Amino acid sequence: MQLKQAIDSANKLFLQNDVPSPRLNAELLMMFVLDRDRAHLYAHPERELTHDEESRYAEVTTERTRGCPTQYITGHQEFWGLDLIVSPAVLIPRPETEHAVETVLEVVKEYYREHPRKIRIVDVGTGSGCIALALASELTQAEIHACDISEEALEVARINSIRLGLGERVGFRKSDLLAAYAGETFDFVVSNPPYVGESEADKVQRQVKEFEPKVAVFSGHEGMDIYRRLIPQASAALRPSGWFVTEIGFSAEEKVKQLLDGWSDVRTTADLQGIPRVIAARKNLVSG
Ligand SMILES: C[S@@+](CC[C@H](N)C(=O)[O-])C[C@H]1O[C@@H](n2cnc3c(N)ncnc32)[C@H](O)[C@@H]1O
Structure with a gap:
């Protein structure tokens, strides 16, 4: 599956499940899975995801759909410009x-x-x-x-x-x-x-x-x-x-x-x- 297609389908899944800010969450989770910044997502929308990346993305989007906050999945939250670990x-x-x-x-x-x-x-x-x-x-x-x-x-x-x-x-x-x-x-x-x-x-x-x-x-x-x-x-x-x-x-x-x-x-x-x-x-x- 291509990166953009994966984000689009996560966005749709989040919309159906009332996850707030669905596209933002879909992108943040993709950035987390690929360990890349947002610029990478926009620069390579047609990149083919590896099997591992695809199944990891499926796992985290399912967790998010279950209600788990994105920050507990990625383990990070910014506050006052500081990158904080959260659990x-x-x-x-x-x-x-x-x-x-x-x-x-x-x-x-x-x-x-x-x-x-x-x-x-x-x-x-x-x-x-x-x-x-x-x-x-x-x-x-x-x-x-x-x-x-x-x-x-x-x-x-x-x-x-x-x-x-x-x-x-x-x-x-x-x-x-x-x-x-x-x-x-x-x-x-x-x-x-x-x-x-x-x-x-x-x-x-x-x-x-x-x-x-x-x-x-x-x-x-x-x-x-x-x-x-x-x-x-x-x-x-x-x-x-x-x-x-x-x-x-x-x-x-x-x-x-x-x-x-x-x-x-x-x-x-x-x-x-x-x-x-x-x-x-x-x-x-x-x-x-
Ligand atoms: C609303 S959270 C705030 C955490 C952090 N200061 C923030 O702003 O994100 C309240 C915090 O108070 C702690 N807490 C609750 N009761 C407490 C008590 N009796 N004495 C000390 N800390 C307490 C909780 O464990 C929690 O970490």
């Missing part, structure tokens, strides 16, 4: 989460002016390590820590840090939220915690529900359990006027803000669709 032990980093990184980078400038010293940042629930590694790549002077309750996720995050040459820059720990940092203080606590309510499970995309780790997605009945525990812990761990930055779930803005009663400079960043996506708040100096 089913970690949430696939989402583009929206880059707003959490952007928010830290925005407020950190002002913070450095007020506190000209080496700042300490912790990423709680690091998963693939995406937020911690993006911050480590940008903030070359900061001390970056990252934790997760899942040892398997930490393994992926550690591999990512080494592959990206950031192995010396991020300290990883297994921890239930900030428990493993007792007595330590930070200038920034940043997190993209699990925030989907178990009561909302039927609204979650099938590929998320069936393939992504439950511990990375769900947080109690209403999706608020981790925020309820993390916010007081962040308050205790932050230095005076330190920042808490968190991604929030759809329609969670007011509920999270209520938990931030007594904090200062509470601000929300919306994503490209205008959905409130990140909340940042400053530990109150007085209550600190």
